[in-house]
Amino acid sequence: MPDQILPATAYTSDDWFRAEQASLFQNAWHLAGFEPDFAETGDYVTLRAGKSPLAILKDGNGNLRAFHNLCRHRGTELLEGRGNAGKTLVCPYHRWTYGLDGRLRGVPDQRECFPDLNKSRLSLHDASVGKWKGMVFANADPNADFAAWIAEVDSAAFPHDLTCADLQMGEELVYRMHCNWKVFFENAIDGYHLAYLHENTLGGPKPGLNHWDVHGQAMVWYSTERDGIRNRIPKFVEDQARNTGTPKIKGAEDPGYGGVYMLFPTTIITPSPWSLTVSTLEPVDANTTIMRARTWVPKSWWASSEKPSQAPGYDPASGEIQSRFWTQHPLETGDFQTEDIWVCEKMQRSLHAPNYSVGALAQGTGGEDMLEVFQRWVREAVQ
Ligand code: FES
Numbered sequence: 001m002p003d004q005i006l007p008a009t010a011y012t013s014d015d016w017f018r019a020e021q022a023s024l025f026q027n028a029w030h031l032a033g034f035e036p037d038f039a040e041t042g043d044y045v046t047l048r049a050g051k052s053p054l055a056i057l058k059d060g061n062g063n064l065r066a067f068h069n070l071c072r073h074r075g076t077e078l079l080e081g082r083g084n085a086g087k088t089l090v091c092p093y094h095r096w097t098y099g100l101d102g103r104l105r106g107v108p109d110q111r112e113c114f115p116d117l118n119k120s121r122l123s124l125h126d127a128s129v130g131k132w133k134g135m136v137f138a139n140a141d142p143n144a145d146f147a148a149w150i151a152e153v154d155s156a157a158f159p160h161d162l163t164c165a166d167l168q169m170g171e172e173l174v175y176r177m178h179c180n181w182k183v184f185f186e187n188a189i190d191g192y193h194l195a196y197l198h199e200n201t202l203g204g205p206k207p208g209l210n211h212w213d214v215h216g217q218a219m220v221w222y223s224t225e226r227d228g229i230r231n232r233i234p235k236f237v238e239d240q241a242r243n244t245g246t247p248k249i250k251g252a253e254d255p256g257y258g259g260v261y262m263l264f265p266t267t268i269i270t271p272s273p274w275s276l277t278v279s280t281l282e283p284v285d286a287n288t289t290i291m292r293a294r295t296w297v298p299k300s301w302w303a304s305s306e307k308p309s310q311a312p313g314y315d316p317a318s319g320e321i322q323s324r325f326w327t328q329h330p331l332e333t334g335d336f337q338t339e340d341i342w343v344c345e346k347m348q349r350s351l352h353a354p355n356y357s358v359g360a361l362a363q364g365t366g367g368e369d370m371l372e373v374f375q376r377w378v379r380e381a382v383q
């Protein structure tokens with residue numbers, strides 16, 4: 001029988017949150033963006049990997065580069081948000097200027113203020129970057145091995161490619177969830193709840209009829225409802241979609257690939273014959289997690305695809321989706337994401353209770369086996 005490894009405090013305490021930032025997230029691969037974000041020279045995105053602010057940009061040779069987003073003078077963050085940096089990176093504080101290759105080029109009043117400065121020793125600190133199927137990942141460690149990490153994921157079938165001209169990207173959905181990131185992650189890898197919490201939205205599969213595979217530090221989910229064939233979607237959902245005539249994505253029509261790819265610790269990819277969603281988890285504090293989700297659909301289906309403002313709990317003022325803006329009971333929304341957030345927030349409140357404990361975890365990879373695997377990974381990373 002799988003075991004609960006982490007204590008309740010792992011999901012609620014500031015100490016755990018800080019320890020995860022310093023070790024687990026610091027050394028992990030995080031989704032930074034998508035290839036279209038880097039169309040022009042100088043295009044950049046920023047992100048955080050644990051305690052490190054990073055910037056990914058397209059340099060003058062057309063290559064993606066990753067830097068620590070810290071000026072080498074006194075450490076100010078160089079770039080903000082996302083955009084185009086032009087031909088150089090200029091620190092707003094004292095205007096030290098770097099090339100798109102990260103080399104320090106210009107120092108105002110250098111002769112007067114820094115007569116002995118050796119600029120060649122003050123390039124931006126390197127980080128690592130890697131591309132896969134149109135997604136761009138970054139790691140704070142300059143020696144991180146992207147090829148080795150992604151090879152594990154790549155060993156699972158995955159037919160979608162975001163650079164495909166047939167696909168159109170939707171607006172970003174931003175969920176502010178009042179739960180620890182691990183509560184959400186564990187819910188996503190829990191095969192036991194699908195037939196119960198999601199009875200009316202996903203309609204299963206039952207624990208014996210779904211399956212998780214482990215590829216390195218990635219987990220891939222399949223429905224096995226049809227004679228054990230590995231399918232990417234619950235049968236209930238596939239039957240409904242068939243009736244609506246939704247167009248399928250070229251190359252993704254046939255079974256054989258997974259329906260959920262959890263790339264530990266923060267990337268969630270959910271492909272289907274009709275769409276591809278890529279989500280990232282951003283732990284804000286022990287009790288709060290932001291999830292950002294983008295969905296691609298065939299261009300011909302674009303007008304019919306869901307917009308953020310249609311999501312239950314969408315708040316026009318902040319542009320965020322939150323449980324406190326729900327106008328219906330979660331189980332009446334017909335939205336499985338809302339059902340998941342509902343139970344995750346209920347779990348988070350329980351985790352603070354003195355009587356909280358885990359009685360047992362359901363056996364089987366279509367049960368709760370993956371929770372033990374996940375918790376072991378967290379435990380190993382957080383020393
Ligand atoms: S901190 Fe960047 S120029 Fe001074």
Ligand SMILES: [Fe+2]
Pocket residue numbers: 187188193194198336340
């Ligand atoms: Fe769920």
